Amino acid sequence: GQNIDQPTEMTATEGAIVQINCTYQTSGFNGLFWYQQHAGEAPTFLSYNVLDGLEEKGRFSSFLSRSKGYSYLLLKELQMKDSASYLCAVKDSNYQLIWGAGTKLIIKP
Amino acid sequence: NAGVTQTPKFQVLKTGQSMTLQCAQDMNHEYMSWYRQDPGMGLRLIHYSVGAGITDQGEVPNGYNVSRSTTEDFPLRLLSAAPSQTSVYFCASSQGGEHQPQHFGDGTRLSIL
Numbered sequence: 173g174q175n176i177d178q179p180t181e182m183t184a185t186e187g188a189i190v191q192i193n194c195t196y197q198t199s200g201f202n203g204l205f206w207y208q209q210h211a212g213e214a215p216t217f218l219s220y221n222v223l224d225g226l227e228e229k230g231r232f233s234s235f236l237s238r239s240k241g242y243s244y245l246l247l248k249e250l251q252m253k254d255s256a257s258y259l260c261a262v263k264d265s266n267y268q269l270i271w272g273a274g275t276k277l278i279i280k281p
Numbered sequence: 282n283a284g285v286t287q288t289p290k291f292q293v294l295k296t297g298q299s300m301t302l303q304c305a306q307d308m309n310h311e312y313m314s315w316y317r318q319d320p321g322m323g324l325r326l327i328h329y330s331v332g333a334g335i336t337d338q339g340e341v342p343n344g345y346n347v348s349r350s351t352t353e354d355f356p357l358r359l360l361s362a363a364p365s366q367t368s369v370y371f372c373a374s375s376q377g378g379e380h381q382p383q384h385f386g387d388g389t390r391l392s393i394l
Contacts, residue, residue: 176323202379214371215324217382259323263379268339271323 174198176272178260183278184250192245192258192275200265206234206245207259209274215259218245247277255279283307287372287386294362294393302357302389304372312375313355314339314383315347317368324371330355362393 175197184190196204203222207215221227221236221243233246245258257274264270288303306313314329326339330349344366346358355374359366369390373383 180321205382207382214385214387215383216385220380220382222380261324267379268326268329269324269383271325273321273323 174264174270176260176262176270178258178272178275180273181276181278183280184247186250186252186279186281188250189246189248190250190277192247192260192277194243194245194260194272196241196243196260196262196270196272198262198264198270201238202263202265202267204234204236204243205261205263205269206232206243207261209257209259211256218258250279252279252281285372285374285384285386287370287389289389290387291390292392294359294391296362296364296393298362300359300362302359302370302372302391304355304357304386305353306355306372306374306384307353308374308376308384309352310374310384311352311377312381312383313349314373315345315355315357316371316373317341317366318371318388319368327357327370359391364393367391367393 177195206218209215219234226235231248236243257276259274260272261269285306311332315327316324328347330336372386375381375383
């Protein structure tokens with residue numbers, strides 16, 4: 173079966189750095205997406221990786237290793253507004269998105 | 282820019298009732314999809330469409346119907362509501378291309394009593 177694993181919850185301090193991991197086992201791979209979802213709101217797109225390596229976008233970076241079935245989202249200079257769930261999703265061989273359950277990130281002052 | 286618009290935002294139904302969740306997008310996106318989101322689980326695909334007149338089943342299609350008569354609209358119909366369909370429903374759209382992100386509506390919070 174297809175599976176996406178993420179930690180359920182993480183806690184970090186304002187101003188610090190946090191890394192959210194995602195491991196996947198899917199039938200084929202056509203890219204990996206990270207989304208942010210604030211409580212009670214819709215998911216919003218953060219990043220896309222299809223080749224190995226690091227993609228940087230401001231305070232957020234995303235890394236992919238296809239051989240290891242592994243990605244992480246790195247958030248720097250954490251702000252209170254970064255408190256949200258972070259969803260990892262992989263596009264499989266049928267170009268359908270398989271979603272992880274999400275990681276709830278709690279930022280403490 | 283309206284983006285993806287879902288109505289209603291909240292709905293309470295009794296078991297056995299039917300209803301339609303509306304979804305419209307104004308970005309001329311070909312691909313549209315419906316997901317349900319339940320606590321502790323990832324988003325699960327119910328139905329999707331790659332263009333007007335074309336629909337297909339996702340991971341959890343039972344109990345739901347869809348149609349795509351226009352590029353803009355993609356309604357989801359619950360045929361006979363069951364408590365197991367209590368969930369948050371999201372409609373999403375995207376341009377063609379595997380790298381294109383999905384744009385989500387604000388969701389419909391549905392409770393079946």
